[in-house]
Amino acid sequence: MSVxxxxxxxxxxxxxxxxxxxxxxxxxxxxxxxxxxxxxAEKRALSVTTGIASQASxxxxxxxxxxxxxxxxxxxxxxxxxxxxxxxxxxxxxxxLCQGVANGQFATMFLGRVDEATMSLSYVNAGHNHxxxxxxxxxxxxxxxxxxxxxxxxDVPFEEARVxxxxxDRIVLYTDGLSEAMDVHMExxxxxxxxxxxxxxxxxxSARESIDAIMAGITTFLDGEEPQDDMTLMVLRVLGxxxxxxxxxxxxxxxx
Numbered sequence: 001m002s003v004x005x006x007x008x009x010x011x012x013x014x015x016x017x018x019x020x021x022x023x024x025x026x027x028x029x030x031x032x033x034x035x036x037x038x039x040x041a042e043k044r045a046l047s048v049t050t051g052i053a054s055q056a057s058x059x060x061x062x063x064x065x066x067x068x069x070x071x072x073x074x075x076x077x078x079x080x081x082x083x084x085x086x087x088x089x090x091x092x093x094x095x096x097l098c099q100g101v102a103n104g105q106f107a108t109m110f111l112g113r114v115d116e117a118t119m120s121l122s123y124v125n126a127g128h129n130h131x132x133x134x135x136x137x138x139x140x141x142x143x144x145x146x147x148x149x150x151x152x153x154x155d156v157p158f159e160e161a162r163v164x165x166x167x168x169d170r171i172v173l174y175t176d177g178l179s180e181a182m183d184v185h186m187e188x189x190x191x192x193x194x195x196x197x198x199x200x201x202x203x204x205x206s207a208r209e210s211i212d213a214i215m216a217g218i219t220t221f222l223d224g225e226e227p228q229d230d231m232t233l234m235v236l237r238v239l240g241x242x243x244x245x246x247x248x249x250x251x252x253x254x255x256x
Contacts, residue, residue, distance in 0.1 A: 050111075050112055050113075050114070050173075050234070050236065051076060051109060051110060051111040051112070052109070052110050052128070052131075052173045052174070052175065052232055052234050053072055053107050053108060053109035053110070053128070053175075054107060054108050054109075054128070054175040054176060054177075054230075054232070068097065068105040068106075068107055068151070071096060071097065071105075072093055072096075072097075072107060072109065072150075075089075075092060075093050075096050076089060076093065076111070079092060085122065085160055086111045086112060086113050086122055086123060086124050086160055087124050087158050087159070087160035089111060089124075090109065090111055090124045090126055090146070090147075090150065090158045091157075091158055093109070093150050094126070094150040094151065094153075094154070094156065094158070095154060095155070097150055097151030098151055098152075098153070098154040099154070105151055106149050106150060106151030106152050107126075107149060107150050107151055108126060108127040108128040108129070108149050108150075108176075109126045109127075109128055109149075109150055110123065110124070110125050110126070110128040110129075110131055110143070110146075110173055111123065111124050111126075112124075112143075112171075114165070114236070119164060119165050119166070119238075120162055120163065120164050120165060121143075121162065121163050121165055121171070122160055122161070122162045123143055123145070123146070123160070123161055123162075123163075124145070124146040124147070124158050124159070124160050124161075125143055125144055125145060125146035125147075126146050126147055126148065126149055126150050126158060127146075127147070127148050127149035127150075128146075128175075129173075129174060129175065129176055129179055129191065130142040130143055130144045130191070131143045131171055131172060131173040131174075132171070132172050132194070132195040132198065133163060133169060133170075133171050134169065134170045134171070134172065134195075134198060134199055135166070135168075135169055136166055136167065136168025136169055136203065138199075140195060140199065141163065143161070143163070143171070145159050145160075145161035146158055146159055146160075146161070147159060165238045166238060167238050167239065167240055168203055168238060169237075169238045170198070170207075170210065170235060170236065170237045170238070171235070171236040171237075172194065172195070172198045172210075172214070172233075172234075172235055173233070173234040173235075173236075174194060174231070174232060174233045174234070175229075175230065175231060175232045175233075176229065177227060177228075177229035177230045177231035177232065178194060178214075178218060178231050178232075178233060179191045179194060180228065180229060181218055181221070181222060181227050181228065181229075181231070182222075182225065182228060183221055183222055183223055183225055184223065184224075184225055189218055189221050193221075194214065197213075197214060197217050198210065198214060198235075201213055201214075206237070207235040207236060207237045210235045210237070211233055211234075211235050214233060214235075215231075215233065218231075
């Protein structure tokens with residue numbers, strides 16, 4: 001199975017993260033940068049770990065809000081080559097934040113691992129907007145299994161779920177900066193509109209083209225209004241049948 005992915009981000013308080021813990025070939029520059037996102041690399045792999053998160057703070061904090069992002073990113077980057085499951089990775093991130101690495105900070109996050117050998121996605125959704133899995137046959141599934149936000153409750157269990165993938169399936173992940181974007185009439189764009197719009201996109205469209213189309217749709221909806229929050233959007237597309245194949249990864253500068 002080959003997986004194509006692309007990411008777009010505006011603002012600073014979000015995390016879009018890629019890792020290929022079982023790479024077997026060289027990494028090289030991939031595609032052409034756009035104003036909103038810069039493709040990072042292409043690597044041959046058997047499993048691909050991908051995550052998206054949005055951070056915030058509550059009460060009086062002894063750490064700046066930005067402390068949460070490096071804490072999460074560093075933890076995921078360290079765990080990726082050795083972690084037995086994404087559930088364990090999210091639990092470790094939660095304990096890290098609860099134990100004061102970024103005191104008073106919390107985050108929603110979605111972490112998933114695509115196994116190309118079994119053509120499946122294992123994931124945990126920790127209080128994040130529900131990514132939508134758009135099946136090649138037109139069906140939709142919300143990826144909503146997991147637990148609460150990380151950084152709130154120590155030792156809370158996180159449920160790990162698994163879904164099978166098929167050629168032509170697409171997964172759309174995003175932060176609430178997209179769903180809560182409001183037009184001049186104070187109407188939010190909404191989760192349903194994101195899923196409905198993505199479902200209308202051509203099945204053979206690349207992940208990068210899907211990113212551009214979805215962001216253009218939101219820009220049209222805003223009709224000149226400035227977004228109230230940062231925006232991160234990630235699209236993964238299943239390209240083919242199970243076989244040793246490259247996973248094409250497009251992400252932001254500095255993402256891992």
